[in-house]
Amino acid sequence: MEKPSSRVPDEVQSVFDRARDVIHSALVSYYRLTETEATGAEEDLLVWFQRLARRGGAGQMPGKLLRISLLSAACQYGRSFQLWKLGGDASADPELSALLSREPDDVATDLERRFEEDRT
C-alpha cells in the first residue's frame, strides 16, 4: 500500500547543501580528517543521502529527520575513518580520544543543535 517516494531530487540536494558546512567542520575539526579526506567523505555522503531519500518510507520523512540521518551518517563515517587511520592505536590527542569514545548518534545530536542555533 505504500507509494514510491515523491520527493523532488532538488529538495534532497538542498537539505544536503544546507548541512554541508556543519558536516565539513565536524569531519575536519572533530574527527581530524584532512581537507581532502573530508571532501571525499562528503561526495560519498551525498551519493548515499540521495538514495536514502528514495528508500521505503523515507519519501514521507520531513527534511529535518532526513538531516538528522545525514549528520548521524557523517559522524559514523568520521569516527570509522579516524579509527581506521589510527590502526587500533589510541590517539595522542585527548580531545580526539574523548570524541571517538562517544556514540556517533550522540555527536550528531549536538551537531543538529548547532545547526538549529546557526539557523536562528
Add this chain to the structure above:
Amino acid sequence: MTGRVIHFPRQPLSSEAGQQAAERVLATPMIDRYSWAEELRLEDPETLLSLCGILRSQGESAPALVRDEAEFLYRFIESPKREIGLFDEREYFLGEFALLAGAACRQLSRREEAYVWFDRAEAGFRHTINAAGDLSRLGYQRLAERFEERQIDVVLELLPSLIESFRSLEMHEDALKCRFLEGLALMETDELRAAVGTFEEICEEAESIGNALLAATAYTNLTHIHGMMGNAEAAMAASSKAIPILRRLDNRVGLAKVQWGLAALLRETGQLTASIEAYRKAQQEFEAIGMRADIAALNLVVADLLLEMGRGREALAEIGAALPVISELKMAPEGMAALSLLRESARRQEINRQALRELHGYFEELKG
C-alpha cells in the same frame, strides 16, 4: 552500521540507469542471474533500490512473484556476503527485501514463512540509520499479520503505540495505513457503523494527501461493509470510486476484494444465485494471483449459500475443495477446531452448519 569506506570498482549507476538495470534483472531468468550478475549490475545499490520500488508496487498485483523475487534478492546479497553500496545500504536492502517477501507471504497466507521473513527484516533494519522508521514499517506488517490471525486484542493494544511512532517520525501515510487495522477490527467485532465512520475518515484524509491507493483501499472496505449491511446504494457508490483507481494501478488484490464486497451485497439482498456467481468471479481473481486462502474462504461462503438453497451435495463439494487448503495453511486454532468437526461431518455426508460458519467466520463476519 560500520561506516566503512567503499571505493566503487565501477562507476556507480544513475537512478535512471538503475531503473533500466532493474528491469533487465527481472527479465532475466533467476537461474542465469548469478553468472550474469556483473553485466546486470546486480550489486549496484541503484539497481537494488529500483528493484525495491518495482516489487513494492507489485505487492498487490502479483504477490507470488514478489515473494520469489524478494527471496532471490535477499539470498543474493546475504550469501556469499557481498559489499553493497555505502554505510548501511547492505543492511537496508537485506531488511527491505525480507520485508517485501514477508508482506507477500502474508498476502498469500503463508503465515509461518511470513514470520521468519519479518525476523530477517528486523535483523537488517536494526543496523540502518533510520532504524526507527524501518522498524515501524515492519511493525505494521507484523500487526497486520496478527490481525489476519484474529488476534484482535493484541492489535488494538499495540496499534496506538505504532501510530504514535509514525506520527513522531512524521510518516503520516503510514500512520493512516494503521487506521485500516482499526477499521477492520471494528468490522471483526461487528461494529459496522463505527467501521463505516473510520473508513470514511480514511478516504477523506487519503484524498487530501493525494494517496489514491490508500483511498481506493478504503473505498474497497466500505464496499464490503455496506454490502454486509445490505446498503446497496452506498456499496455501489463506494465500489465505483474504488474500481477505476484499482484498475489503473493493476491492484488485483483490491479488485478481487471489491468483487467479494459486491457478492456480499447480493447475498444480503436475497439474490443468492447472483451472489454465488459474484463470489465465483472473486475466486477467479484470487486464483490468478495465487491467494489460495481467500479462494478456500469463498468456497465455504458459497457452501453456506448452497445449503441455504437446499443444494447440500454441491455444498459438500465446495467444502471438500476448501478443506485441504485450510489444513495446509494451518489456520487459527478456532478455525482448526471447526475444521475437524466439518471434516467429520463431511465424512458422514451430513454438514454441521455451525462448524461451517465458525470456519468461514474466521475469514469474514457473516450474518444469519
